[in-house]
Amino acid sequence: MYINKELKSLEKKGFIKTNLDPKTLKNFRKFKSKIKKHCSTMLKNKSFSFENFHKIPIEDIKLNNLRLSLIKSFSADNNLNETVYFSLKKLIDACVGPDIIVQKSCNLVIQRPNDINRSPFHKDAPANSNYEIVIWLPLVDCVGTMSMYMFDVENHERAKIFLRKQNSEKEIDKFCKKYGKLLNYKFGEVLIFWTNNYHYIPVNREKKTRWSLNLRFKNLFTPYGTKNLLDYYQILKTSPLTKLLNSIEKV
Numbered sequence: 300m301y302i303n304k305e306l307k308s309l310e311k312k313g314f315i316k317t318n319l320d321p322k323t324l325k326n327f328r329k330f331k332s333k334i335k336k337h338c339s340t341m342l343k344n345k346s347f348s349f350e351n352f353h354k355i356p357i358e359d360i361k362l363n364n365l366r367l368s369l370i371k372s373f374s375a376d377n378n379l380n381e382t383v384y385f386s387l388k389k390l391i392d393a394c395v396g397p398d399i400i401v402q403k404s405c406n407l408v409i410q411r412p413n414d415i416n417r418s419p420f421h422k423d424a425p426a427n428s429n430y431e432i433v434i435w436l437p438l439v440d441c442v443g444t445m446s447m448y449m450f451d452v453e454n455h456e457r458a459k460i461f462l463r464k465q466n467s468e469k470e471i472d473k474f475c476k477k478y479g480k481l482l483n484y485k486f487g488e489v490l491i492f493w494t495n496n497y498h499y500i501p502v503n504r505e506k507k508t509r510w511s512l513n514l515r516f517k518n519l520f521t522p523y524g525t526k527n528l529l530d531y532y533q534i535l536k537t538s539p540l541t542k543l544l545n546s547i548e549k550v
């Protein structure tokens with residue numbers, strides 16, 4: 300019943316805020332501890348904390364190396380993509396199932412306070428498939444500008460027209476405050492959105508560093524964007540009919 304309500308909302312707005320399955324939360328906590336340990340070792344900092352990361356003096360190149368090294372460690376951990384999938388199984392199945400592929404490597408974004416480097420106001424499609432959903436999973440509690448503005452489908456055209464103009468940073472902020480939704484997320488809460496939804500990451504004006512993951516799911520047989528199956532995705536599960544077809548092709 301609850302899932303139906305969430306699906307209706309997703310269908311109407313193109314995004315929803317929801318919770319990871321409580322049964323899988325301990326796996327995410329373990330995963331978060333692993334990242335913390337990795338950072339602590341790499342940065343030689345025993346008291347490493349995600350939220351206070353910006354207090355550690357680190358050059359951009361070292362920060363990028365840390366990020367890439369963490370992403371590499373996620374890829375070695377095959378369970379991460381599956382854990383995200385099983386935690387949101389009903390919603391993901393209803394949106395893209397039953398033949399599901401997932402982005403091979405989960406992205407990690409580290410947004411320090413007052414750092415102006417971030418993605419522009421955009422939507423992921425058509426570079427990513429129009430038949431794809433994005434799971435945005437914060438690793439820390441995200442309040443205010445640590446979060447991200449989402450534009451529901453109702454404001455899609457308005458955002459499209461706005462982006463045709465050359466806009467200043469101030470004009471973008473004003474537009475997003477008026478038409479976007481900036482929701483708070485606790486660790487364990489996630490944002491699911493359609494690749495066609497516009498979104499905007501404000502400059503983090505809070506006193507804590509934002510750490511978040513993003514991962515994409517689509518159906519194996521739906522049209523692709525610029526990212527192809529072999530390079531970008533891995534097959535997560537296939538339907539009995541697809542398995543039958545595969546078994547014949549192998550004979």
Ligand SMILES: [Fe+2]
Nearest residue numbers: 421422423498
């Ligand atoms: Fe994006």
